[in-house]
Amino acid sequence: MLPGAVAVPLPEGELYLLPRFVADSEAAYLLDALSTELAWTRHRVRLFGREHLTPRLCAWYGDPGARYAYSGQALEPLPWPPALAGLRARLHTALGLAFNSVLCNLYRDGADSMGWHSDDEASLGPRPVIASLSLGATRRFALRHRARRYRSVTLALGNGDLLLMTGDTQTHWQHAVPSTRRPTAPRINLTFRAVGGAATLRK
Template sequence: MDTEADALRDDIAGFGDNRLPFDGELYLVRQFYRPPESDRLLAILTAELDWREEDIFIFGRWVKVPRLMCWYGDADAHYSYSGVDHAPLPWTAELQAIRDKVERQCRYRFNSVLANLYRDGRDSMGCHADNEKELGPNPVIASLSFGDERLFRLHHKKRKKASLDIVLGHGDLLLMAGTMQHHWLHALPKTKQLKKPRINLTFRRILPS
């Protein structure tokens, strides 16, 4: 891990222990944004971001992504996954302000953000690891949630009995670091519960190709 990632680990230690029992680092900061500000940002992001319905190529065929998405970042922060290349949209004023606050907290620089809008409980994120080559060997990812709470589920790739469920709420910040993406898969499963919209912002650093 680079020196910036080491600084992130040291800084986050003040918010609590590593949530993972082994093979990686995962930290949770409850209400990184307090409810009134979270309400304001949820409304702005819902209305102003360029939400799109996308298709991805998995298991040999194209399928619709079960959520709305958009990709923002520095001009050179191109990101490819599941057969789709994402050219970044320029930062909005609100996204830039959020990035600045997250970077101050983490003492780590991010050059892009993947935004997901989960419209209801039927929208989801399949089981995966953020291990694309553009992210580097041990990526640091800051995941910020606004809106209705949803279950974030992790399980170890090899130790089948090793799993972890975390409910992410309005304004919560989750940080993934170390070797987590090598050893753990994560998902946001569908639910039959009545759910209001949720926005998730995952700040990343895309490395030059």
């Protein structure tokens, strides 16, 4: 068991939640800083043969050569800014995880969302470890089994929460951040990953 982690029951997958991995005050500071400092843009993704702009803002950072391809686009990493580099070092120290890249998503309000998908790109390896850090407003994080969609799990991820997805999670499960009509403050989600499958999970 990871220090401070809660194992979330997930058949054919491994999911761990570390509530308040980052304290509220620091998380609030990071939200403000990253909202203005990162090179936010709307990526173009290809779905069912058509291109769409992502319903959120995105940015890709990483080591040189950590090129990431998904949904018909290829992302070249920008150099690590100090705030993201510090979080990567903290994950390595606390959890024994070595990441070389991070996908940043900014949900400006409840209308911004993430559609159903799995992080199962070949560049991430067969059983990727993904560390997902939430900053700002609490949003619903939904999972559904790829073959038996009646199997589902929903989590409310809050300010400073860290979610670890590992094992066969990406093989058997999809996840999404649904939109909501409720008034919702901004949220940033940082998904640290290892292009080339370099990350390992210390249990």
